[in-house]
Amino acid sequence: MPTIDGALFDIKKLDQLALGSTAIHRLDPRAKVLATLFFIIAVISFGKYELTALFPFFIFPVFLMTSGSLPVKYIAKKVLVVIPFALIIGIFNPVFDRTVLVHVGSVGISGGWFSWASIMCRAVLSVGSAIILVGVTGFPAICSALERLGVPQTFALQLHFLYRYIFVLTEEGSRMAKARELRTFGSNGKGMKTFAAVIGSLLLRTWQRAERIHMAMLARGFNGDFHTRQLFRFGRKEVSFLLIWTFVFILMRLQNFPRLLGQFVTGLM
C-alpha cells in the first residue's frame, strides 16, 4: 500500500540522484531546462495521428538518462504513475474515431487507435523527460534557472518553498495520519468527518508555520527581494548542448525518419 512516508522517500531519492557529478549534471540548468522545453514543444506539436515520427524522439531522454547515469528502472516506475491519466484521456478515441487509416493484412486499424497510441507515446516522452530533467538537475536548480530565464520571482519562489516544505508538511501529515490510525478501531473514526478535521488542522498548522518562517526571514533582513547566488555559467558547453539538441528536434520534427528508413529499405528491395 502506498504510504505518505514511502512517497516522501521517493522524492528524496530523486533529489539524491540530482547530486551526481556527471557532465550532464554539471551543465548550467538553464540549458537543460530550455532543451527539455523545446523537446516537449516539438513532441506535442505533431498532428494527432502521428505515431511513427515520435519514435526517434526517445533518443533525448535516453541520452540524458545514460549520460547522467540515472537508474532506468526507477525512472520507468515514476513514468508509470502518470500513464493511467493519459490512458483515460484517450480511452474513447478508438470508439468514436473509426475511420480506417491503415490496413495490416485484412485488419483495418482506425484513426482512434492511432491517436490513442500517439497520446500515450507523447505522455511517456514528455513526462519522462521532465522527470529526468529533475533527476539530472535538481528541483531547486530548476527553479533558479526558471527565474533567471525571466519567470517572475514570485512564481519561482513559490516553487522553491513548495519543494522545501513538501518534506516538512508530509512528515507532519504522516504523523497526524499515524496518530489517527492508532486511535481508530474498526471503522470508527475513519470517516470523512475526522478526515476533514485532520486536513483542516493541517491547513492551520501550515498557516502558522508560514508565519514563523516569515518571522525568521524578517529577522535576517528580508525586505521583499530574494537574493540568491549566481552560480551558473552559460558557457560554450551549454551553447553547444542547446544548439545541437534544438537542431536535432527540428530535424526530427520536420522529417519522419522511420518512414524514410522504411522507404530506403523498400527502395533497396
Add this chain to the structure above:
Amino acid sequence: MSHHIVEVNNVRHEYADGTVALQGVSFRIHHGESVAIIGANGAGKSTLLLHLNGYLTATSGTIRIGDFPLTKSTLASIRRTVGMVFQDPDDQLFMPTVFDDVAFGPLNLGIPETEVEQLVENALTRVGAEHLMSKPPYHLSGGEKKRVAIATVLSMSPDILVMDEPTSGLDPFARRQLMTLLKDFRHTKIFTSHDLDMVLELCERTIVLHDGEIIADGPTLDIFCDDALLAQCRLEKPLTMQGCMVCGKK
C-alpha cells in the same frame, strides 16, 4: 560599548483578540551578559522575544537596542544587531542548501557575493558544520539543523544573540555540544528555556516571567534557591540542584 545593550522599558503587549501577553515589562541587559528568560507555558516569553527584533510592536512602552530606539527606521540595523534563532530549525532553514541559508542574511544586507562566501564559511566553521555546506536542510539531523540555524545568524555578525529554547529536541550529546558552543560566544546572550540545568550553566542572570510580568530578576543561583518563587511560577529546581535519587544525598 553601548551598542550591545538591550533596554526594555515598561513594555505592554495586547494581542488583537484582547489577550494581554505582557503587562509593563522592564529590564536592562548589559554588554556581554548572558540572561535566561524563564517561566511557565504562556507566561509571555515568546511574545517578549519577538519584541526584541521588532517583529511585534509594543502596545505601549519602548525598547532600545544599543544606541537606537526600536522604530520603523532603525528596524533594519536592529535586525542585524539582534540575531534571532527560532525554536524549530525547520522554520529557520528555508533555502535549498545550507550554504544558501547561511548566505541569506548577509546577501540581504547587501554584502558583495565574494565576501559572503567567506562569511558563510566562517559561520559554519564556528558551529562545526562546514562539511554540511552543500546539503539541503531536510537531510540534516536535529542537532545539525540547530547548529546550522545558529550559523545563519552568526553570518550577519550580530552583537546580541537571542535564542528561543535552544536545547529543545536535542539528544544529550547534541545538547552538550550546543552548550559548549554557546559558552564560547562573547555576544550578549538572551535565551528562553525550560531546560533549567542549561540555564544554570550558561546564564549568570535570570528573569522570571509570570502572567506577563517580571516577578523576579537576579543572579540565576539565587532564583533557583527560592522554592516559593519557583512553585508559584510552575517551575522546579534544576536537576543538578536536587538531591541524588539513589543515595538521597544533596
